[in-house]
Structure formats: C-alpha cells, structure tokens
Amino acid sequence: MAIMNSDRKSNQGQRESGFSLVIALVFLVMLTLLGIGVMRMSSMQERMAGNAMDRALALEAAERTLREAEWQLIGKSVLDFNASCSSGLCAAGSAPTFSDDTIWGGTKDVAATIVLSSALDTNSKLATTPRWRGEYAGLAKSSDAGGWMPAYRITVRASGQSSDTRVFLQSVYCEGCTPRGK
Numbered sequence: 001m002a003i004m005n006s007d008r009k010s011n012q013g014q015r016e017s018g019f020s021l022v023i024a025l026v027f028l029v030m031l032t033l034l035g036i037g038v039m040r041m042s043s044m045q046e047r048m049a050g051n052a053m054d055r056a057l058a059l060e061a062a063e064r065t066l067r068e069a070e071w072q073l074i075g076k077s078v079l080d081f082n083a084s085c086s087s088g089l090c091a092a093g094s095a096p097t098f099s100d101d102t103i104w105g106g107t108k109d110v111a112a113t114i115v116l117s118s119a120l121d122t123n124s125k126l127a128t129t130p131r132w133r134g135e136y137a138g139l140a141k142s143s144d145a146g147g148w149m150p151a152y153r154i155t156v157r158a159s160g161q162s163s164d165t166r167v168f169l170q171s172v173y174c175e176g177c178t179p180r181g182k
Contacts, residue, residue: 054160057126058167062158065112065130069154070173072110073134078150081136085109088133095135098155098168109133109157127165130158140174149174 076089083094088110096103103109105128112130133155140151151174158167 051165054162054165055167056160058158058160058165061112061126061130061160062156062167062169065132065156065158066154066169066171068112069110069132069134069156070171073152073154073173074175076134076150076152078136081134085133088131090133090135092136092138095133095153095155098133098157098170104131104157112156112158125161127159127161127163130156132156137172140172140177142174142176147176149177151177 080087081089081091083091085091085094085096085108088108090108096108109131110133112132135153135155137151137153139148141147142149151172154171154173156167156169156171158169159165160167
C-alpha cells in the first residue's frame with residue numbers, strides 16, 4: 001500500500017506543475033500586452049511633441065513674416081493698393097478669402113524673405129515659403145495731433161516642416177496710429 005500512496009503524490013505534483021505553467025503563461029501574456037500598451041503610448045506622445053514643435057515653427061515663421069510685411073508697408077501709398085491685388089497689395093474689400101489654399105503662392109501675395117532665429121530652423125526646413133498679403137483698411141487716427149494715417153490689414157500664411165501644418169495670422173497695421181482704446 002505504501003507504493004500506491006507514493007504514486008498518488010507524484011501524480012498530484014505533475015498536475016500542480018501543469019497549473020503553474022498555465023499561470024506563468026497568463027502572466028507572460030499580461031506583461032506582453034502591458035509592454036505593447038506602453039510602447040503605443042510613448043509613440044503617441046512622441047508624435048504629439050513633434051506636431052507641437054512643427055506648429056511652433058510655423059507660428060514663428062508667421063510672426064516674423066508679419067513683422068516683415070509691416071516693414072514693407074512703410075511708405076506705401078493708398079494708390080499702390082488695387083482690386084486685382086497685384087504684388088499682394090489689395091484695395092479695401094478685394095482681398096480673397098485667406099483660408100483658400102488655391103490663392104496662396106501666386107501674384108496676389110508676397111513671398112517672405114525671413115530667416116528664423118535658430119541657425120538650425122531656416123526657411124529651407126519649412127514646407128513652403130511664408131507669404132503675406134496687405135489690404136487697405138481705411139484711415140485710422142494718428143497719434144499726432146488729430147492726423148489720420150492709412151491702416152492696413154495684413155494676412156500671413158506659413159507652414160511648418162509638414163505642409164499639413166499651416167498657421168494664418170492677421171494684423172491691422174498703421175504706422176504712428178493710436179492703439180485702440182486710448
């Protein structure tokens with residue numbers, strides 16, 4: 001009878017060993033799924049950071065182009081602005097819709113000549129050259145004693161490294177005008 005007793009013990013040990021193997025495999029699958037989830041989350045965060053950097057680059061290019069446009073409008077006459085928007089100078093109310101991609105890059109806007117601040121982030125890294133358009137917006141009160149100066153609405157379009165990243169900025173510019181509310 002002692003022999004039969006030892007057979008039972010050995011069979012019971014084999015069954016327990018099989019159960020341990022199943023538990024170990026379940027844990028291994030759970031750890032693999034956890035690892036895949038962490039990798040996906042890390043990849044998503046990397047893409048989000050890249051998109052944020054690209055948007056910041058496009059915004060910097062747009063802001064610099066806006067300043068360049070303001071400089072180029074100094075000394076312009078109202079007569080330089082016409083309904084056909086030649087050379088990017090549009091008469092009041094004649095500028096095309098700024099968000100229409102088909103109107104950018106022709107004769108109705110001006111290519112910027114900016115260089116971005118970082119030596120690594122030059123225009124060659126941008127998908128397209130930033131462009132601007134100026135529209136005569138009427139007269140605005142000058143900060144001089146009661147004088148009036150022409151005001152211009154400037155619209156800028158810039159992209160980042162990806163052509164899918166686009167930034168549009170608009171500003172009203174008037175040399176020597178009183179800021180609104182003063």
